[in-house]
Amino acid sequence: MADNSSDCVDESSLLESIHAGDTKAFERFYVLYYPRLFRFILRITHRQDSVEELIQDTLMVVWEKSDSFDHSCKVSTWVFGIAYRKALKSLAKAGRDDHNVDFDEFAEVLVDPTPTPAARLETENWLEAALTKLPPDQRAVIELTFHHGLHYREIAEILDCPENTVKTRMFHARKKLQSFAAAVSED
């Protein structure tokens, strides 16, 4: 997995220092989490114009409310949870909450003649294209699993849902991705 940037960093200690007003500690935290949050938030929202603002909002919570971290989970779980909630709120606020994207809508993309998926995917990664068609909660599970390498239990904590829901979201996401891949291979 790629997300091993925090392996050598004691994030809990960093958070304690941040609570004490240590700007150096916050700088380390900022640099550490910026790429991870950027990817995660962009994957959920697919809105480049709001990514920076959401990273800011998330890290503002870390800066302002570091004392609210209760050590019941990993620091990353706490931070990603904040980011996830803010991303969903952003989608809702923008009227672009595509939670309700269903497979019928997804399938429309597969039969769209101009441009055809095949034509588009000649120049784009098919998986990236397919991921855009998943609902945000499924994209979050995909991203947290395959890029951030998290266990489904941690993902359940971040998304604030039962573990079985995480597994189910992943299952449905996989099926949709496979359908997309099959459609591409037929073109």
Added chain:
Amino acid sequence: MNPTIDHNTDEHEDIVLLLPWYVNQSLEPAEQARVKAHVRGCLECRRELQTLGQIEQTLQEPEDVLKLAARASYRDLQRRIATPAVRPADVAGLPAHARKRNSRLRALTSLALAASLLLLAAPLALHRFGGVEFLDYQTLANRGAPEQGQLRVVFAPDLPFVKMDQLLRSIGGEVVGGPNTAGAYTIRLSAAHADPRTTVDFLRRQPGVVLAEPVLQAATGEQP
């Protein structure tokens, strides 16, 4: 018993749900062993593992550019934390600890706005922003004589970096400061394009430019 066929459907369905976390190697040892034992005899799950492995590989994109952008944006953060622009009225009623933190939050807000532009313009920013002090915004109260060859420009938020760069090249401009809290960059014109008025007129006609004006000498006190 044929080891390649798993007759336990419930077990198979449970395992199928766990496969993504078998691939990312986050399962606990007992779960890992359980999946491993099943996969050994299940062709369907082995095929699924191949697909999941491809997904994982595809999502392993390098983050080097984002790391650079994070460092660049934090350099601005440090500068703004050192000189936070806080209106006293905003914090007068707060306790000392809250005032201190409030001022930092304001500084951070400004930085994040700048960071969004920095990221969009990361290649440009990494080459052109280093070591440049943050600049104030011009007001009516601090107007002065035109600064030779310098402009203040606010680009449209949705202007792609490529377009911004093209505009800068077309006017022979180089970013030497900003963005400030209003999103304004300070642009230094090359000697060949040193007439700010003409360039301002040109920029004001561009849809990707929200504001363009010459920098006035008394406005900032920055180094030319």
